[in-house]
Amino acid sequence: MSTATTTLRWHVVCPLDRLDPDRGVAALVDGAQVAIFRTGDGLYAIDNRDPVAEAYVLSRGIVGSRQGVPTVASPLHKQVYDLRTGVCLDLPGVSVTRHEIRCRNGLVEVRLRQEG
Amino acid sequence: MTGGNVVVIGNGMVGQRFVDAVRSRDPQGRWRVTVLAEETRPAYDRVRLSAYFDGADADELNLHTPYDGVELRLGEPATGVDRTRRVVTTATGEHPYDVLVLATGSSAFVPPVAGTDLPGVFVYRTLDDLVAIREHARGRRTGAVIGGGLLGLEAANALRLLGLATRVVEFAPRLMPVQVDTAGGAMLRRYVEELGVACHLGMATTALRPGQDGAVGALELADGTLLDTDLVVVAAGIRPRDELARAVGLEVGPRGGVLVDDACRTSDERIYAVGECAAVQGTCYGLVAPGYAMAEVVADRLVGGEATFPGADTATKLKLLGVDVASFGDAHGTTPGCLDVTWTDPATRVYAKLVLSDDATTLLGGVLVGDASAYPTLRASVGGPLPAVPLALLAPEQAAGAAASALPASAQVCSCNAVTRGDVDAAIAAGCADVPALKACTRAGTSCGSCVPMLKQLLDAAGVVQSRALCEHFDVGRQELFDIVRVRDIRTFSRLIAEHGRGRGCDICKPVVASILASLGGGHILDGEQASLQDTNDHFLANLQRDGSYSVVPRIPGGEITPEKLIVIGKVARDFRLYTKITGGQRIDLFGARVDQLPQIWRRLVDAGFESGHAYGKALRTVKSCVGATWCRYGVQDAVGLAVALELRYRGLRAPHKIKSAVSGCARECAEARSKDFGIIATETGWNLYVGGNGGFRPRHADLFATDLSTEALITLIDRFLMYYVRTADRLQRTAAWIEAMEGGLAHLRSVIVDDSLGLCADLEAAMARHVTSYSDEWRDVLDDPDRLRRFTSFVNAPDVPDPSITFGTERGQPVPVGGRSPSPDGRQPVTLGLPEVRR
Numbered sequence: 001m002s003t004a005t006t007t008l009r010w011h012v013v014c015p016l017d018r019l020d021p022d023r024g025v026a027a028l029v030d031g032a033q034v035a036i037f038r039t040g041d042g043l044y045a046i047d048n049r050d051p052v053a054e055a056y057v058l059s060r061g062i063v064g065s066r067q068g069v070p071t072v073a074s075p076l077h078k079q080v081y082d083l084r085t086g087v088c089l090d091l092p093g094v095s096v097t098r099h100e101i102r103c104r105n106g107l108v109e110v111r112l113r114q115e116g
Numbered sequence: 117m118t119g120g121n122v123v124v125i126g127n128g129m130v131g132q133r134f135v136d137a138v139r140s141r142d143p144q145g146r147w148r149v150t151v152l153a154e155e156t157r158p159a160y161d162r163v164r165l166s167a168y169f170d171g172a173d174a175d176e177l178n179l180h181t182p183y184d185g186v187e188l189r190l191g192e193p194a195t196g197v198d199r200t201r202r203v204v205t206t207a208t209g210e211h212p213y214d215v216l217v218l219a220t221g222s223s224a225f226v227p228p229v230a231g232t233d234l235p236g237v238f239v240y241r242t243l244d245d246l247v248a249i250r251e252h253a254r255g256r257r258t259g260a261v262i263g264g265g266l267l268g269l270e271a272a273n274a275l276r277l278l279g280l281a282t283r284v285v286e287f288a289p290r291l292m293p294v295q296v297d298t299a300g301g302a303m304l305r306r307y308v309e310e311l312g313v314a315c316h317l318g319m320a321t322t323a324l325r326p327g328q329d330g331a332v333g334a335l336e337l338a339d340g341t342l343l344d345t346d347l348v349v350v351a352a353g354i355r356p357r358d359e360l361a362r363a364v365g366l367e368v369g370p371r372g373g374v375l376v377d378d379a380c381r382t383s384d385e386r387i388y389a390v391g392e393c394a395a396v397q398g399t400c401y402g403l404v405a406p407g408y409a410m411a412e413v414v415a416d417r418l419v420g421g422e423a424t425f426p427g428a429d430t431a432t433k434l435k436l437l438g439v440d441v442a443s444f445g446d447a448h449g450t451t452p453g454c455l456d457v458t459w460t461d462p463a464t465r466v467y468a469k470l471v472l473s474d475d476a477t478t479l480l481g482g483v484l485v486g487d488a489s490a491y492p493t494l495r496a497s498v499g500g501p502l503p504a505v506p507l508a509l510l511a512p513e514q515a516a517g518a519a520a521s522a523l524p525a526s527a528q529v530c531s532c533n534a535v536t537r538g539d540v541d542a543a544i545a546a547g548c549a550d551v552p553a554l555k556a557c558t559r560a561g562t563s564c565g566s567c568v569p570m571l572k573q574l575l576d577a578a579g580v581v582q583s584r585a586l587c588e589h590f591d592v593g594r595q596e597l598f599d600i601v602r603v604r605d606i607r608t609f610s611r612l613i614a615e616h617g618r619g620r621g622c623d624i625c626k627p628v629v630a631s632i633l634a635s636l637g638g639g640h641i642l643d644g645e646q647a648s649l650q651d652t653n654d655h656f657l658a659n660l661q662r663d664g665s666y667s668v669v670p671r672i673p674g675g676e677i678t679p680e681k682l683i684v685i686g687k688v689a690r691d692f693r694l695y696t697k698i699t700g701g702q703r704i705d706l707f708g709a710r711v712d713q714l715p716q717i718w719r720r721l722v723d724a725g726f727e728s729g730h731a732y733g734k735a736l737r738t739v740k741s742c743v744g745a746t747w748c749r750y751g752v753q754d755a756v757g758l759a760v761a762l763e764l765r766y767r768g769l770r771a772p773h774k775i776k777s778a779v780s781g782c783a784r785e786c787a788e789a790r791s792k793d794f795g796i797i798a799t800e801t802g803w804n805l806y807v808g809g810n811g812g813f814r815p816r817h818a819d820l821f822a823t824d825l826s827t828e829a830l831i832t833l834i835d836r837f838l839m840y841y842v843r844t845a846d847r848l849q850r851t852a853a854w855i856e857a858m859e860g861g862l863a864h865l866r867s868v869i870v871d872d873s874l875g876l877c878a879d880l881e882a883a884m885a886r887h888v889t890s891y892s893d894e895w896r897d898v899l900d901d902p903d904r905l906r907r908f909t910s911f912v913n914a915p916d917v918p919d920p921s922i923t924f925g926t927e928r929g930q931p932v933p934v935g936g937r938s939p940s941p942d943g944r945q946p947v948t949l950g951l952p953e954v955r956r
Contacts, residue, residue, distance in 0.1 A: 013913045022620070022648035023655075025912040026919075033921065036912070040620065049921075055664040056921040060652040064622030066588065073623035075652035075660055080623070090556050 010102070010109040019043075019108065024059035024072060029110050034099055035059035036108065037083055041070050044083035045101035045110050050074045051094055058096065118420050119146030120214030123204050125194045125360070127151050130391030130407035131219030132159035132179050137415030139183045147418060149186040150211050152204065154193035157243060163404055166270050168246050169277045170784060177243070197364045199384055215386055217414060218361060218374055222354040222392040222402065227262075231324025236331035237348045240271040249349065252331075253278040256346035257800070260284070260335050262321050263351035264291040266434065271349040272313050273437045276783055279752065279800060283314040283343065285321050285335065287352075295432060295443035299460060300485045303467035307439040307486070310820055316343075324348060356393045356400050369395030378424040379417055380410050388414045401428050431498075438817075440488035445481025445498040446471050454480055457506040463856070470494070470506050477501055529574070530560035530567045540571065544578045551575070586847060587624040590617040594628055594772060594847045601632050608645050609633075627651045628847050631734055634770035635842050637890055640897050642904050653732035656908070657894055658714055663933035665922050666714060667707040668694070669731035670721050671767060674741045674759035674779075675702030684724040692717055695930045701738035701776065703729055708931050710919055715908050718895045727893035730768060734848075736775045739763035740788065744781030744798070753798035755781030758827065762796075762834070768891050769838060772845040772854075776810075790818045793851040794834055799823070803830045807837060808855045808862070816852045819862055822870065832881065836869040839880040 013027045019038035026048045027034050033048035035058040048056045053076040061072040063083075070083040079090045088094035100111040122138065124131050131151065138147055158180030168177065180188070189206075196205040203210045224239035226232050238249050253259065259275035261268045264286025275282040284291070290301025291308065305315050320338040327333020327346070335343045356373035367375040367383040373395030380388045380396065391407035392400065401407065406428035416423035431444035449456055453474035460467050466486040473480060479498050484491055525538035535558045543557040551571050555561045561568045575582055584593040590613075592600070597616075606612045609629050613621055621629075630649035634641055641647075641654055653659050658666035670685065685704050689696045694717075695707040709717055731737060739762045742748065744755030759779040769775070778789035779796045789795025795806040795818050802824040809818025822833060845854040858864050867873040869880070898904045910919040924931035 018912060020647060021645075026910060027913045028911045028917060029913075033911075033919075053662060055662060056919060057652070057660065057664045060655065060660070062623040062626050062651060063620075063648065064589075064626065065620035066622065068619065070620070071622065076662065078623055090552075091559070 010100075010111045013108045013110050016103050016106050016108055022063045024061065024063065026056070026059040027110065029099075029112055032112060034110055034112070035072070036101065036110065037063055037070075037072060039063055039070050039083070043101045043103060043108065044070065045099040046072075046081065046083065046086045047096040047099075049096065050076055050079075051088075051096055052077060052079055052091070118418070120148070121212055122147050122149050122215045122217060122418065123211050123213040124149060124151045124217045124219055125204065126219035126221055126391075126393075127153035127155070127159045127180075127188065127190075128219060128221045128391065129159060129162055129179060129404050130221070130411050131217075132181075133408050134217055134219060134390060134411035134415060135183070135186055136181065137412050138418060139186065141415050141419045141421075145185045147185075147215075149183075150213075151186065151188045152192050152194050152206060152211065153188065153190045155242060155244070156191040158188060158190065160243060162242075165240075165243070165246060166274050168243065169250070169274045174243060194360060197360065197387075199364055199387070202386060213386070215388065215418060218382070218387065218389040218393055219391050219411075220357040220360065220393040222356050222400075224350060225353040225355045226350050227321075227352050229321055229323060231326070231332065232350060234324055234326055234330075234332040236346065237324060237350065240267055240274070240349050240351050246274070249274070249347070250278060252347055253280055257281060258283075258345045259347040259349070260343065260345040261349045261351055262335075263353065264288070264315065264317065265294060265351065265353070266292060266432075266436070267354075268349075268351035269308065269436045271351045272308070273311075275347070275349065276311065276313060276437075277750075279750075279782065280347065281312070283316060283345070284308070285316045285319055285337065285343075287318070287320050289318040291315065291317070292441065295447060296441065296483055296485065297448060297469060299458060300441075300467045300469065300483045303460070303465060303485045304439060304441065306465060308437060311437055312823075313437070354392065354402055356395070358393055361389070361393075369398045369400065371395075371398075371400070373400040380414050380425060381417075388417075390414055396425050403428070403432070440484065440486060442484040442488040442491040443482075444491070444494065445479070447481045447483050449481070451480050459507065463861075472502070472506075529570055530558075535560035537574065540574050541578065544575060544580060549575070549580050550582060586628060587622055589613060589619045589621050589625050592616075594632075595844050597628065598632050598635075598843055601629070602636060607633065607638060609649055610645060621649075623651070624847070627654070627734075630654065631770045631772065635887075637886060640904075641894065642898065642907070647907075656711060656714060657718075657728060657732055657898065658709065659732050661707060661933065663922055664919065665707070665933065666709050666711065667705050667731070668709055668714065668717055668721075669699070669703050669705050669729040670726035671729035671763070672703045673763040673767075674739055674756050676741075676756055676760060681724060681726065684720065684726075688717055688720050693924070693931055695932060702740050703731075703738060705731070708922075708924060708933065710910060710922055711908055712910050712915070712918060715899060715905055719899055722893070722896050722899060727767075728895045730894075733768075734771055734773050736763070736766040736769045736771070736777070738776055738778075739766075740776075740778035740792075742779075742781050742786035744779075748781055748786075750784055751781035751798070752800055753781055753803065755779045755787065755798060758796065758803070759787075762831070765831070765888055766834075766838060768894070769842070769887055771838070771842050773848050773850045775838070775841075775851070791815065792818060794818070794837060796830065802826055805830055805833055807865070808852045810850050810852050812850075814852075818852075819855075821862070821866065833869060835884040836877050836880045837865075839883050840865075840869055840876065843880075 011029045022039055024035050024037045027036055033056045034045050035048040037044045048059050050057050057075050061075045063072050065071055071080045072083055073080045079088050081088050086096040086098040099113050102109050135149055160177040161179055164177055192206045194204050194206055203212045224241045236252055238245055259280035259282050261272045261284045264284045268284055272282050272284050290298055291304045309315055321335055322338050323336040324332050325334040332348050335345055358368050358372055358374050361374040362368055369375045374382055374389035374393055376382050376389050376394050376396055380390055382389050390410035392402055410425055413423040413425050434441050449471045455472045455476055457470045469483045471480040471482055479502055482494055526536055529535055529537050529540055539558050543554055548554045548557050551568055554571050561571055585591045600616055626649040641650055658668055661667055689706050692713055697705045699705050739759040741755045741759035745751035745753055775793045777794050778787040778792045780787040780789045781798045789797050790806050791809045791811050797804045804823045805821045806818035807821045810816055841851055841854060855862055855865055909915040911917055923934045925934050
């Protein structure tokens with residue numbers, strides 16, 4: 001069982017209108033690659049690294065839903081991840097770290113979480 | 117006696133093998149060898165004779181090796197043997213011997229039919245015969261082969277390759293009567309006729325008649341039919357050349373051939389005979405392998421050995437006219453009480469027969485036509501117990517591809533993840549009712565995805581009723597969705613899913629809708645909401661590689677490119693340090709580009725006149741070509757011109773799956789057009805169109821669809837074919853599977869797009885015309901638009917920072933990825949076929 005800790009700092013990433021609906025972008029936050037998504041349900045941030053393929057590509061996947069859960073599918077081998085939790089819905093035991101994200105004054109901000 | 121003079125009469129394959137065997141067993145050179153050859157060429161590979169018509173020259177077929185102590189006298193046939201003085205005489209002298217080896221081979225049997233001495237009548241035996249056939253065929257149009265055995269079919273293919281309309285006349289009621297049974301012969305006939313070779317079986321030729329120029333002009337058959345032909349090849353069998361042996365009083369076998377014992381010694385202990393002229397214990401062998409064995413036996417005897425001829429395995433496996441044919445053991449089931457297991461599949465055109473012992477436990481022999489992949493296992497099992505149930509033995513590959521229900525539980529359904537049929541069945545029994553559930557439960561289908569159709573078949577086989585729903589967001593399949601979008605004129609995914617689906621879509625339905633919108637002229641694929649539907653490849657107009665970098669493939673229509681353009685590609689590759697590879701589709705692939713480099717790369721390529729090759733899209737990829745009549749000695753039409761025209765016509769056409777094509781300028785098929793979704797092969801008078809071929813996981817040759825088309829008629833048919841495919845195929849269904857799944861198959865397709873049985877053709881043609889006129893290059897459009905260009909950065913908050921995860925090493929002087937999953941610590945990729953089962 002792992003626990004999550006949160007660093008204190010919020011980083012401004014970009015204006016909200018820089019994010020296309022239902023599409024992701026990658027951002028560099030404190031040297032970490034974060035995949036950021038804007039969907040009809042809100043904003044999500046997870047690690048950009050695909051843990052199966054070990055390449056930094058999750059931000060380029062197709063955004064969608066599975067039984068109401070907002071998802072992204074890895075563009076490499078199509079495993080689907082729950083955007084809210086980072087849990088892989090196709091492979092038991094696989095997940096990516098999720099990060100905190102919010103929009104303030106039209107700016108998207110991210111706060112990193114690290115698995116401890 | 118372990119030294120002296122050995123004279124060899126004959127320098128065919130077996131005679132040469134004997135020389136090689138003596139030289140390797142007698143390195144001290146105690147035997148001096150003299151070879152007397154009738155032909156003026158040294159030994160060549162007669163088995164591959166037909167390769168001569170396929171572009172091989174005489175040098176490639178050469179088998180001759182010069183040795184010290186071996187004198188080869190070409191064009192000097194033996195005329196007599198004086199057994200008392202032990203000398204062989206020729207027209208120019210005498211050659212004394214201590215040991216004489218007869219390797220005179222066999223000659224073509226020409227039946228006693230009037231007219232076989234006419235000009236234009238040939239046998240198929242020597243390179244000189246082939247040269248003469250080629251010479252006579254020049255400017256002529258039709259040819260006939262008398263004899264439908266192995267050699268006859270080979271000759272028929274040769275005539276085809278020379279561009280002659282070809283027919284085969286066989287006395288027996290089936291082709292290859294010696295090797296193949298009735299049903300196998302019938303299957304073989306279908307293949308042969310499909311190649312345009314007409315077969316007249318159960319028919320004797322009674323005479324050859326001259327034409328106006330004095331050369332052969334017609335064949336007369338026993339039923340009185342006269343068949344026009346400009347050239348005849350007689351391939352009615354072979355006869356051992358034993359005339360010299362008979363003349364000097366050596367014993368011959370009951371059906372001819374120089375009689376020898378199991379040491380290959382004739383009735384004169386100083387004289388041996390090997391190969392097709394020899395009758396070992398009375399039996400002649402018309403195959404090269406037994407002849408080689410005899411050559412080794414005699415060479416061993418010369419150096420004091422005790423070798424004997426072990427008897428011959430007459431099993432044969434051949435590829436005749438592109439058809440696999442194999443025959444082994446007791447192929448005709450002559451063993452008393454034996455049982456047959458046969459398998460005939462008209463759809464995949466495979467025939468297989470196993471002959472089993474009366475208790476069905478021992479394999480005695482068999483026949484395979486159409487797919488001989490099981491031959492090695494089967495031949496190895498002759499005389500022993502069956503290694504598996506007969507059905508699995510007969511069609512292991514078909515079983516995996518087409519008849520999943522016949523798979524044993526141990527068969528690997530997903531070789532990427534080592535998932536067996538047993539695992540899949542267990543998951544179904546545990547409640548998995550669709551493909552996504554099976555993927556999640558077993559991991560089958562989660563890597564390369566090529567086994568997904570098989571997962572569906574296994575669900576079918578288990579009686580699970582599957583919905584045709586595309587995914588959880590749409591209850592209809594791709595075809596219905598296409599119709600909905602078209603009829604209701606829907607232009608956005610959000611409207612489509614709001615009115616006809618549910619949820620927010622996914623990686624299954626979004627690219628399908630993107631493809632449908634693009635096929636219906638929905639504007640640039642990155643415009644507005646469409647951008648969110650695209651798979652990453654379409655989103656970045658480039659191909660995602662395993663490390664997160666992309667490859668770039670500019671279009672090179674028909675594979676034709678100027679030196680200036682080659683130089684530009686070279687400079688771009690050098691300046692951006694891209695790994696460069698020529699692809700199988702006649703293009704140049706540039707690997708290792710970061711997202712932020714793509715616009716810079718394309719700016720230079722577009723400026724040089726290149727456009728997108730759509731290697732990223734489910735779209736038309738390439739139309740491959742040979743050089744055709746412009747350069748090739750054999751080409752009969754302008755293959756490059758047609759390939760360029762077709763590639764430009766269909767570029768950018770979005771489809772359910774990628775589409776590939778090729779154009780060959782003659783029947784030699786150098787462009788491999790029959791492995792494509794649609795392929796074109798030039799004929800003397802026009803084009804033959806083939807459809808439904810593909811490479812990949814389940815390779816399939818395309819079927820002949822229409823013949824001798826004008827260029828205009830050809831393009832009309834392809835327009836209809838492609839547009840009908842785009843409109844009606846399932847998601848990710850290639851043309852082959854689309855046709856196979858169609859009720860009525862190829863005949864139905866023909867009625868729809870040739871005879872217009874559904875009244876669709878005008879509509880299909882108009883849709884293609886709209887595609888052709890509205891085409892514009894996607895990359896040029898991106899470069900012209902700052903809004904679209906904005907997407908091409910690695911990081912939204914650091915547009916100038918390159919992705920640090922993408923790094924390169926060097927292999928063979930070129931960059932290769934370091935990031936991404938490295939398959940094993942030493943960097944070697946495991947072979948994923950047939951992985952041992954791993955329990956998790």
